[in-house]
Amino acid sequence: MDMRTRLRHLRHGPRVYAWRAEIHHLRGSRDCHRCVRVRIWGAGKTGQALQADLLSLALGPAGACETDGSSPRxxxxxAVLAYALRHGWNPDRRGGTFALTEMLHGETFTLAGFVLTDRLRTPHGADPSERVAAAFDLGEQG
Structure with a gap:
């Protein structure tokens, strides 16, 4: 199994969390970009899931949907998990999903090589090509 389907585990504090990453591609105004949807669970199937859609800042070939190979380690x-816990995610809450969104968390969430995107959830999210260009302009490439 590859990273798209395999459930992985990590320890943070006293708890073991399960997580997976799904690879997606987003078409922007200029290029196609890699986006990784990370989902994390801390209290089994009944607990509130955490979701973050991470837009890769790596540049792939221009004009092609052959995007980079970036994946979160x-x-x-x-780091996603710790940020979410500090910003209201409660893995013990029953049901639902706590989403780290570009709209609510994009200004304060930092992760080298990635930014949050809402485009995977909604077509009204910011253009991925513009987000990547802005990250380079601001010196956020990691």
Missing amino acids: PADVR
């Missing part, structure tokens, strides 16, 4: 997933 366990340390990246741990």
Whole structure:
């Protein structure tokens, strides 16, 4: 199994969390971009899931949907998890999904090589090509 379907585990504090990453591609105004949907569970199937859609800042070939191979490492997933816990995610809450969104968390969430995107959830999210260009303009490439 590859990273798209395999459930992985990591320890943060006293708890073991399960997580997976699904690879997606988003068409922007100029290029196609890799997006990784990370989902994390801390209290089994009945607990509230955490979801973050991470837009890769790596540049792939221009004009093609052959995007980069960026994937979050366990340390990246741990950073997503820690941020979410500090910003209201309660893995013990029953049901539902706590989403880290570009709209609510994009200004304060930082992860080298990635930014949050809403485009995977809604077509009204910011253009991925513009987000990547803005990250380079601001020196956020990691």
